[in-house]
Each structure stands twice: as C-alpha cells, then as structure tokens.
Amino acid sequence: MSKIILTGDRPTGRLHLGHYVGSLKRRVELQNSGEFDKIFIMIADAQALTDNADNPEKVRQNIIEVALDYLSAGLDPEKSDIFIQSQIPQLTELTFYYMNLVTVSRLQRNPTVKNEILMRNFEASIPVGFFTYPISQASDITAFKATTVPVGEDQEPMIEQAREIVRKFNSVYGDTLVEPNILLPDNKACLRLPGTDGKAKMSKSLGNCIYLSDTEAEVKRKVMSMYTDPEHIRVEDPGKIEGNCVFIYLDAFSTKEDFEEFLPDYANLDELKEHYKRGGLGDVKVKKFLIRVLNRQLEPIRQKRHMYEKDIPGVYDILQKGTKAAYEVAQQTLEEVKAAMKINYFDDKELIKIQSEKYKSID
Numbered sequence: 001m002s003k004i005i006l007t008g009d010r011p012t013g014r015l016h017l018g019h020y021v022g023s024l025k026r027r028v029e030l031q032n033s034g035e036f037d038k039i040f041i042m043i044a045d046a047q048a049l050t051d052n053a054d055n056p057e058k059v060r061q062n063i064i065e066v067a068l069d070y071l072s073a074g075l076d077p078e079k080s081d082i083f084i085q086s087q088i089p090q091l092t093e094l095t096f097y098y099m100n101l102v103t104v105s106r107l108q109r110n111p112t113v114k115n116e117i118l119m120r121n122f123e124a125s126i127p128v129g130f131f132t133y134p135i136s137q138a139s140d141i142t143a144f145k146a147t148t149v150p151v152g153e154d155q156e157p158m159i160e161q162a163r164e165i166v167r168k169f170n171s172v173y174g175d176t177l178v179e180p181n182i183l184l185p186d187n188k189a190c191l192r193l194p195g196t197d198g199k200a201k202m203s204k205s206l207g208n209c210i211y212l213s214d215t216e217a218e219v220k221r222k223v224m225s226m227y228t229d230p231e232h233i234r235v236e237d238p239g240k241i242e243g244n245c246v247f248i249y250l251d252a253f254s255t256k257e258d259f260e261e262f263l264p265d266y267a268n269l270d271e272l273k274e275h276y277k278r279g280g281l282g283d284v285k286v287k288k289f290l291i292r293v294l295n296r297q298l299e300p301i302r303q304k305r306h307m308y309e310k311d312i313p314g315v316y317d318i319l320q321k322g323t324k325a326a327y328e329v330a331q332q333t334l335e336e337v338k339a340a341m342k343i344n345y346f347d348d349k350e351l352i353k354i355q356s357e358k359y360k361s362i363d
C-alpha cells in the first residue's frame, strides 16, 4: 500500500512555534526522508471560515502567510503538494455523504470541539459548520487516502473520528477508504506546546505565540516576559520546572550543540534543571540561553522567508500547481466513493440494463 501524508493548518494567522514542533518540523523531515509516495499539505481555509464566517478577509490574507511559513520552514513544492482546501469541491461533497454516518451525540462528545466551543464563547450559537468540522476533516484525510497524519495532540480526537467514519463507510458500502494513522511528535514537550503566558496551548486564538517569522528582537521581548515559576523570586530561591514555560521550550528546542556553544558550564538540560531546582540560577540567565536557542533555529527560516516574500506571484503559482494535483486525486476518490454508494447512475451500465429489461418484460 502507498504511504501518503495529509496534514495542514488553518489560515487564521502566521504559523507559530507550536505548529512548528507539533507538526511542521516533522513534515519536513518526513518529506526529506523519501519514505512517502505522496505528501499533501492543505491550507484549510474552508475550515477557518467555520468560525470566521464574518471575516473572510482575514482568511484570505493569511493564505499567503501560511504558504510563506511552509516554504521557509522547508516544505519543498517539488516533493509536497501544497493546496488550498476551498478550491477542491470534492472535499465538500464527501463531507455531505459522511454526515450521514455520524451522530450528533458523537460530535458532541469530541473533546477538542467541546474545548474550542468554550474557548470561542459560542455558548448556544455554535455555527453548524464549526460543529461538524471533524467530519470535513475526515473528508480531507480520506480524499487523499492518507495513511499518516502528522499533527499535535489536540488533533487526536479528529483522527479517531476519521477512522470511525472510514470503518463505517467501508462496512456499509464496501472497502473503499483507507484508515489514517496519527503521527504525534516523539518529544513530549512538543505534543502541545504551551503559550508564552503559561496557558495550556500556544494558539493564534489566545494571542500567546512566538511566530516563526518574529524578528530576533521580538523573540527576545517575548521570552523575557515569559511565564516561569511565580515563586522563584530571588536567584537563590529553589525553582520549579513543572509548568515552567522556559524549561518546556528548552525541552522542545535545545540541542547538544546549543549547550556546547552557548552554555558550556552545563553538560545538558538535566544539569541546568537540577541547578534551577536547587536554587542559585536566575530566570534571566535561562531566558537568555533560550533566546539564543530559538534564534539559532529561526534565523534560517527568516532568511528563506525574505527570499520568498520577494516573489509572491511565484508562491501563488506553487499553490495553484499543488491545488491542481490535489484536485485530481480527490476527484478519483470521489468517483470511487460514489460508485461504492451506487450514486453513479450514468456510469452504471448494469443498472440501466436491468431496469430496461424489467420494463421490457411488462410489455
């Protein structure tokens, strides 16, 4: 069986460090591993509209931002098809058929949707499109027969729901769709990177992000005001590591080389953590180290972004080509789905023949 990746992001803002460690970095590694037959990367504008219906301009403006972030982080249009969701109507059509295979109570139980509804203060006014976006996500995944979906932990319930839809579809209509597997980050700190304010998730909607395109000065400012251990007041106080953003970010980003080059007094992160816990290590010193660690990873991404920013029409060409390739694959799957559901009347010679014979015999 082919190995196929599908994953993506909502164009609701520039991409941040959570996106990077949760999924984007992994995608680039998988892309360059050469182990996959096809890689589809989707800019989920239709999904973004489910909670931004009154602000289409925001979504429209952010498509290029996400595309620039992708290319500058190392997605290569020669190896990955980057496409725009709304330009592939087959995805909407699949969603409509899958809706019949999912109950309202099953959607209501989806913990990520529950949480996002709370976060957005929808209360009773939940847009139907938003409520059903896990079904549309199942369409995105299955349209490309994706086997592998590299995403952050918040997406686990979505992939589970997609797997259920595949099983249900295949049992009702015959083997047609492929069950996807989630691919979570190996590093625990990357499963759900917290925001700079210490909140559970770095998220565009919460305004607690460090963006891939932030300048060195912005990274510095954000790290210096980052949430640490509120009880670690004087340098000599013992400090807490749990829930301390600075250490979580170091878990997610720091490498052996960073210690050798920027902090040679410590062999590794464990030693630094031990010192902090004992007391005698100030936040400022650790923060300064984190700034260097982050900037070392972000600098090449920034450089590449500046290069692509000079050729915006070229970036749209990349998106158009990727969208065309994705369209063809989605069309093929939709035809298979409709044949399995027997809603392919004009192609079904057998149906026409049987019905003609039925009426002939009446004569």
Ligand code: ATP
Pocket: 008, 009, 010, 011, 012, 017, 018, 019, 021, 022, 023, 150, 151, 152, 153, 154, 155, 190, 191, 192, 193, 194, 201, 202, 203, 204, 205, 206
């Ligand atoms: P929004 O607030 O608009 O929902 P978001 O910041 O949650 O935006 P998405 O576009 O919903 O971002 O997420 C895209 C991908 O990035 C998903 O795979 C998601 O799991 C991953 N991701 C987003 N935020 C984080 C995070 N803080 N840690 C790890 N992965 C993340």
Ligand code: MG
Pocket: none
């Ligand atoms: Mg999200």
